[in-house]
Amino acid sequence: xxxxxxxxxxxxxxxxxxxxxxxxxxxxxxxxxxxxxxxxxxxxxxxxxxxxxxxxxxxxxxxxxxxxxxxxxxxxxxxxxxxxxxxxxxxxxxxxxxxxxxxxxxxxxxxxxxxxxxxxxxxxxxxxxxxxxxxxxxxxxxxxxxxxxxxxxxxxxxxxxxxxxxxxxxxxxxxxxxxxxxxxxxxxxxxxxxxxxxxxxxxxxxxxxxxxxxxxxxxxxxxxxxxxxxxxxxxxxxxxxxxxxxxxxxxxxxxxxxxxxxxxxxxxxxxxxxxxxxxxxxxxxxxxxxxxxxxxxxxxxxxxxxxxxxxxxxxxxxxxxxxxxxxxxxxxxxxxxxxxxxxxxxxxxxxxxxxxxxxxxxxxxxxxxxxxxxxxxxxxxxxxxxxxxxxxxxxxxxxxxxxxxxxxxxxxxxxxxxxxxxxxxxxxxxxxxxxxxxxxxxxxxxxxxxxxxxxxxxxxxxxxxxxxxxxxxxxxxxxxxxxxxxxxxxxxxxxxxxxxxxxxxxxxxxxxxxxxxxxxxxxxxxxxxxxxxxxx
Numbered sequence: 001x002x003x004x005x006x007x008x009x010x011x012x013x014x015x016x017x018x019x020x021x022x023x024x025x026x027x028x029x030x031x032x033x034x035x036x037x038x039x040x041x042x043x044x045x046x047x048x049x050x051x052x053x054x055x056x057x058x059x060x061x062x063x064x065x066x067x068x069x070x071x072x073x074x075x076x077x078x079x080x081x082x083x084x085x086x087x088x089x090x091x092x093x094x095x096x097x098x099x100x101x102x103x104x105x106x107x108x109x110x111x112x113x114x115x116x117x118x119x120x121x122x123x124x125x126x127x128x129x130x131x132x133x134x135x136x137x138x139x140x141x142x143x144x145x146x147x148x149x150x151x152x153x154x155x156x157x158x159x160x161x162x163x164x165x166x167x168x169x170x171x172x173x174x175x176x177x178x179x180x181x182x183x184x185x186x187x188x189x190x191x192x193x194x195x196x197x198x199x200x201x202x203x204x205x206x207x208x209x210x211x212x213x214x215x216x217x218x219x220x221x222x223x224x225x226x227x228x229x230x231x232x233x234x235x236x237x238x239x240x241x242x243x244x245x246x247x248x249x250x251x252x253x254x255x256x257x258x259x260x261x262x263x264x265x266x267x268x269x270x271x272x273x274x275x276x277x278x279x280x281x282x283x284x285x286x287x288x289x290x291x292x293x294x295x296x297x298x299x300x301x302x303x304x305x306x307x308x309x310x311x312x313x314x315x316x317x318x319x320x321x322x323x324x325x326x327x328x329x330x331x332x333x334x335x336x337x338x339x340x341x342x343x344x345x346x347x348x349x350x351x352x353x354x355x356x357x358x359x360x361x362x363x364x365x366x367x368x369x370x371x372x373x374x375x376x377x378x379x380x381x382x383x384x385x386x387x388x389x390x391x392x393x394x395x396x397x398x399x400x401x402x403x404x405x406x407x408x409x410x411x412x413x414x415x416x417x418x419x420x421x422x423x424x425x426x427x428x429x430x431x432x433x434x435x436x437x438x439x440x441x442x443x444x445x446x447x448x449x450x451x452x453x454x455x456x457x458x459x460x461x462x463x464x465x466x467x468x469x470x471x472x473x474x475x476x477x478x479x480x481x482x483x484x485x486x487x488x489x490x491x492x493x494x495x496x497x498x499x500x501x502x503x504x505x506x507x508x509x510x511x512x513x514x515x516x517x518x519x520x521x522x523x524x525x526x527x528x529x530x531x532x533x534x535x536x
Contacts (some may be wrong), residue, residue, distance in 0.1 A: 048369045051108030053087040053101060054358075055094040057429045058290045059311060059422035063415065071424050075390060079381075080373045092227050092289045102130055107361040109370045112431075115168055116354035119484070121476030122167035131359035132367065134166040141371035144378035145169060148434065158352040162472045162529065168357025169374040171430040173349060175437035182347040183456030184238055185312050187303040188330035188448075190216055198332050202242050202271065205304075205335050209280040212303045220282035222275070223302040227289040230491045233306045237345025237461065242335045243267040246345050247490070249526055250464045256526045260490045261514050266507045269497045276498050286495055297329075304332075309452040310428050310443060315418045317446060331452035334459055346459030350468045356430035377433035386433035389424040404442050417443055471529050479525050482518040489514055 052067075060070050067073045067086040077084055087108050089097030098113055107130065118125045125131045138146050149156040159170045173179055191198060191208065194215060199205045212221040224233025237246040243264030249256055259265050275281050282288060282302060290311075296302035297316050305312070313329045320327040334343035360370050376382040388395040388402040395402045406412070411420045421428045427439040444450050471479065493510040496502040 048366060049083040049085060050110065050366050050370055051087060052084045052110045053108045054112035055089050057422050059419045061091060063419055063423055072426060075385065079385065080376050082369060082373045095228060107363050109361055109364040109366050110358050111361060112356055112358045114354055114356060115359055119480040120473055121161065121471060123161050123163050123165060123473035124477055126165060126167060127473060129362045131167060132362045134360065137360065137367060137371050138166055141368050142375035144375050148378055155351050158350060158468045162532065168359045169432035170352050170357045171432065172434045173351045174434040177437050178435055178440060179349045180347060180453060180457045181310065182236055182308050183306065183334060183452060184332040185305050185307055185329050186332050188328040189326050190303055198330060200333050200336065201339055202335050202337055209275065209304065213279055218300065218303050220296060220302045221280050222304045223282035223288055223293055223296045224285065224306045225288055225293060226286045230286045230495050236347030238306045238334055240265065240268045241343055241345035242337050244344060249466055251466060252464060256523045258519055258523055261511045261519060269494060269507060270504055272498045273500060273504060277500060309449045310418050313446060313448050313452060315416045318416045330448050331455045333455055343459040345464060346456055346461040348461040348465060353468055358432045374432045377431065383434060383436065386431060387425060387427045387436040387439050394424045402438060409445065417445065466526060467530060467533050471525065475525050475529065479522055482522045485517045486514055486519055489517065
């Protein structure tokens with residue numbers, strides 16, 4: 001199922017041939033420490049060796065290639081008295097590697113993955129014996145998470161399936177100011193040099209991209225993520241939103257719609273077909289990953305993209321300014337057709353949107369130990385570790401406010417804050433904890449980053465978001481079966497038309513074929529679950 005924004009990323013189990021799982025074994029001695037793991041007797045916890053599957057965040061991976069080399073993961077193990085052996089998939093191959101792992105039947109104790117993308121949904125993963133139903137586990141062994149969910153019933157509703165099952169230790173955004181973090185980014189210094197304003201309309205974007213190519217010699221003026229699926233970087237509604245649609249499900253006046261079968265999507269394809277022919281779009285849009293996008297923006301191969309205020313502006317600007325102090329990245333509004341219009345769509349998450357929760361394997365013999373370790377992230381002490389690191393090293397308490405030290409904000413190794421944070425905390429990416437807005441208040445040090453949140457939030461995205469609905473196993477299985485074929489066809493249609501391999505008029509035949517695959521039934525399933533979600 002390919003649900004955008006706050007909903008799930010594409011659920012597609014691809015053929016995995018020749019993929020290797022990198023096993024990073026723990027080499028340090030077993031420790032015997034107890035630090036707030038929730039043991040009722042307050043005693044010291046015997047150290048355990050557990051296995052943990054996860055993809056390493058790109059900011060951290062750019063500095064250290066394995067989990068065991070990352071100071072945060074060393075500290076998490078030290079404090080909980082648990083030794084972890086990590087199973088680490090290759091970068092950008094989490095879905096394929098998970099497919100291999102599940103097929104092997106040899107599952108680790110914990111698996112950090114987007115389980116809402118599992119075909120049939122989390123209930124199906126539970127029923128198939130891959131992951132554990134966590135209701136009793138949380139009640140017995142995770143008092144800190146249990147207390148948080150009791151105190152936040154709206155979030156509690158989000159983290160359960162339609163059948164009422166807990167399935168992961170969730171990543172939760174703890175403040176509304178944390179919900180928007182991504183949008184259009186442009187090279188402001190180039191615009192100033194060319195005498196152009198920050199673009200607001202599609203026509204202004206065209207003028208800018210053309211000037212980048214013709215007057216600056218930029219090879220791929222607009223780049224964006226094409227991994228894990230084509231046009232993935234536009235999932236928040238950039239460019240498609242100017243035509244009143246997005247590439248996925250959304251609500252419009254209380255009804256669920258699927259953008260690729262709406263007339264506006266054909267208009268979007270016509271636009272990108274023209275831009276591609278003019279050489280304004282990265283010719284590699286189907287395969288651009290985060291590393292490629294970083295390279296494009298840092299090298300000047302590209303001058304505009306859709307990415308994050310932290311991992312984008314905050315990471316790129318310090319690097320480019322070392323060579324060119326005048327270089328500057330700036331946020332741009334989500335494009336509209338006419339000046340003064342308010343963008344219909346934009347990136348906006350929910351407090352819990354299914355992102356990278358940690359499930360416990362149904363085959364794990366270490367359920368209690370795994371649950372207590374994961375619960376640590378929701379404890380007062382764990383909350384500080386996950387968001388701010390180690391007191392006296394990465395932060396200091398000043399009048400009750402955890403304030404990052406120079407190790408994070410002015411790193412002696414010249415790491416930007418985004419990479420320093422990823423080394424010593426999990427504040428700027430997913431994990432089993434509640435994200436603290438005080439991290440963001442310090443993380444966004446550049447005025448362009450602060451402007452970005454304000455500009456990118458100025459949309460009607462909240463009016464068109466599907467709630468973070470969790471369907472029954474049967475509904476999810478039916479929807480996944482439909483959307484696996486629909487998503488593949490939408491990707492094929494989009495790329496062939498944009499690349500000029502098929503005429504624009506072929507869109508009508510594709511749209512009819514999408515309908516024949518059952519998209520109307522998929523829409524009805526979403527609408528029925530929306531009604532049930534509102535009644536919970």
